[in-house]
Amino acid sequence: MTIIIGIDPGSRLTGYGIIRKTGSKCEFIDAGTIRTETEEMPLRLKRIYEGLKRVIDFYQPTEASVEQVFLARNPDSALKLGQARGAAVTVLMMHDVAVSEYSARQIKQAVVGVGSAEKEQVQAMVTRLLNIPVIPQADAADALAAALCHAFTSQALLKIGAAAIRGGRSRR
Secondary structure (H helix, E strand, C coil): CEEEEEEECCCCEEEEEEEEEECCEEEEEEEEEEECCCCCHHHHHHHHHHHHHHHHHHHCCCEEEEECCCCCCCHHHHHHHHHHHHHHHHHHHHCCCEEEEECHHHHHHHHCCCCCCCHHHHHHHHHHHCCCCCCCCHHHHHHHHHHHHHHHHHHHHHHHHHHHHHHHHHCC
16 A cells, blocks of 8 residues: 655645555545745745645655646746745655656646646546545646556556566576
C-alpha cells in the first residue's frame, strides 16, 4: 500500500489530492485546495507551505506527484507559479517524500487519454476512476489526476522492470 499526494501548484490556489494505491487499485482519500488570499507573494508561499505541511503531517504520503511549470504567456505569472511549485517541493522534501514531476500533458494523457483534455474532462475522469460521489473543484481534480498519473506510471515501470528481469533470466 502506498499513499500518494498529487499537487497542482498555483500562487492563489494550490490543489492537493491524496490517493491510496494497493496493487493496481487506486482509492480516493482526500482532496482540496489551499487558498492564499493575499497579494503579498512571500505570505502566499508561506500559506502554501503551511497548508501542505498540515496535509502531509496528517496523511503521511510516501510518494508525490507535482505538476511541472508550463511556459505561460506572461513571464510574471510563470515566475509566481514557479515559486509556488518551489514551496510545494520544499515541504515535500522536508518530509522525505519522494517527488516525481509530470507535465500537464502527461497527466491529462494518463487520466483522460488525451494530452489536450479540458479541465471538465479531467474532473469527470478523476470522479469516475476514483468513484468519487461529487465532482472535485478543478484544482483538486488536477491534483488527483497528478497522483493517478504517478500511480499508473509507477505501475507500468514495475511491469517493464519485471519483464526485463524475466527476459534476462531466460537468456542465460
